[in-house]
Amino acid sequence: AQKITQTQPGMFVQEKEAVTLDCTYDTSDQSYGLFWYKQPSSGEMIFLIYQGSYDEQNATEGRYSLNFQKARKSANLVISASQLGDSAMYFCAMRGGWGAQKLVFGQGTRLTINP
């Protein structure tokens, strides 16, 4: 069975600082994918970044980067130069196994950016 753990229920960060949101995962699959989604107060789920288990380099998308440490089974999201609009819930998710489609989510981290 796959499991995602996000140990930070809430985080408070000053605007313009970098922030790291933790995510660890557990799986016996060799092939899997890791995702981060953002959910602002409006409720929609916004895809941020993806990392494949066989990708050798850490994924980056603008101000978002994924610190992928395969041996430690961690996939932390790093947001550089945080902005007020980054305040939201952030979910780490995994899709695992050959041909699997469903996403397994963590409990989420509520990030608040202070001015």
Add this chain to the structure above:
Amino acid sequence: EAGVTQFPSHSVIEKGQTVTLRCDPISGHDNLYWYRRVMGKEIKFLLHFVKESKQDESGMPNNRFLAERTGGTYSTLKVQPAELEDSGVYFCASSQQGAEGYNEQFFGPGTRLTVL
């Protein structure tokens, strides 16, 4: 291009009543998924359609939940009869065909269901 849409955005019903949630995926997306988030807990997978066929319904909690996708377009999720523990946010997502590698699921805004 329109995103995933869900209707209604909110629904408040009494225990024992029936509610039907609707999801319209992005046009051309063969894969359609239902997830739900019960208050304070993680988002959990309910089921996955490929076109009109149920590919994986391992997350459906019990037989009070019935999902359909007639014609392989929109999908409905019916809860009958609703119980208090069914309250939560129900998300629908869709993705293009192609199971491997990066295959982003686009989520709808969710339906917030409250059972009183």
